[in-house]
Amino acid sequence: MFRPQQKDFLLLDSIRAVQVIRRVLARIDTRLVSHGERVAFLAYSIIKDTPVEKEFDLHKLFILTTLHDVGAYKTEEIDNMVQFETETAFNHAVYGYLLLRHITPLAHAAEAILYHHTPYKELLKIDCDYKHYAQLIFLADRIDILHLSGKVPDLNAVIRSHAGNVFAPDLVELFISRNTDGAMTDMLDKERFMPLIREGFNKLKLTRSEILRYLYLIVFVIDFRSIYTTTHTVQTTGISAAIGRCLYLPEQQLFELTTGAFLHDLGKVSIPLSILEKPGTLTDMEMAVMRKHVTVTEDILSGIVDDTIFKIATRHHEKLDGSGYPNGLRGTDMTLCERIVAVADIVSALMGKRSYKEIFEDEKINFILRKMRDTKQLDQLAVNTMLRYYDTIKTAVKTENARVQQLYDTIYSEYALLTGMPKKDS
Ligand SMILES: [Fe+2]
Ligand SMILES: [Fe+2]
Ligand SMILES: [Fe+2]
Structure with a gap:
């Protein structure tokens, strides 16, 4: 379990x-x-x-x-x-x-x-x-x-x-x-x-840990749709929390950060698998569909979470130089927590295998992060913290990732067993 x-x-x-x-x-x-x-x-x-x-x-x-x-x-x-x-x-x-x-x-x-x-x-x-x-x-x-x-x-x-x-x-x-x-x-x-x-x-008077487990159910319903994203939410949340802790953020802010990170990709529920798993580059039209996941996340969370968490969850594709989406915000518009999740989201994607890329070596990830920092796309403090504590953060999220991967494998092998379906490659 x-x-x-x-x-x-x-x-x-x-x-x-x-x-x-x-x-x-x-x-x-x-x-x-x-x-x-x-x-x-x-x-x-x-x-x-x-x-x-x-x-x-x-x-x-x-x-x-x-x-x-x-x-x-x-x-x-x-x-x-x-x-x-x-x-x-x-x-x-x-x-x-x-x-x-x-x-x-x-x-x-x-x-x-x-x-x-x-x-x-x-x-x-x-x-x-x-x-x-x-x-x-x-x-x-x-x-x-x-x-x-x-x-x-x-x-x-x-x-x-x-x-x-x-x-x-x-x-x-x-x-x-x-x-x-x-x-x-x-x-x-x-x-x-x-x-x-x-x-x-x-x-329904659920305890906080019960609420969290029902939310995990929903997050995994989304992440487990594609073999490429099984651990993405957990990993992005773990990296965000780790950066936040390295920066000694106060507890309330840490909770806002992790909650926002945990909810950041709910909108992926609306993206067709053919796009999520397309090998190679997306066409402009497919990219437009992919980008909609942020708007869907906004719709899902609007009026439910407070403004701080809402923005942390829905600004993870914004870039400090205004080249991000959906609103092309600039650095001055974004809080530290919002910038941290933007970094964590990219690190998680770089660390994982995707339909369009293999897992990157640590050196390559470090190089990309430095470049995005120097071209003012990603926040300097968040990136520097990530780079400085890279090994510690990676080790910290590795255990949880392994547990989620194990859960995914267990669910799929039991599913195959119970339905007589051929086992899905993982
Ligand atoms: Fe996203
Ligand atoms: Fe994401
Ligand atoms: Fe049914």
């Missing part, structure tokens, strides 16, 4: 963290977010105030339902998901399960995600402590999809016809008893269920 080395640096409370997660998932596909919330509403409404309710930890149920399709970042998977019956292997359930199990505090309960498309009859034969969660999520999920299709005149009858075979009979009966004349499913229209969802989110 992956536990971040640096603990509790993130300056985000649980409500804000949930907002960030929602916005990132919505960038993958808006259906992911609204479907998750409707499933949370349905699952909770089915069991609320019934004897079955005590079998569920509502906190867990709420997070599991909301995130149950987090593994479905591939569009083709989302399209499969909206069919009622399909032979597809539901790889997104496997991927979502692995992400939740290895990263979040809900490690054990993640089995509910693995089996959230497994019919009741099959699930009976499987040894799993979270069967009842899986069945409830499955039922709520299919109710939502059927209701959304608008093609089912008598939804209760269709659901009942699958009781005992596809769905758990007791849950089906609870649902039908509560959905007379569509009383429950009508709430799905025009987002009438949202107040209950908001209430649920507000009740």
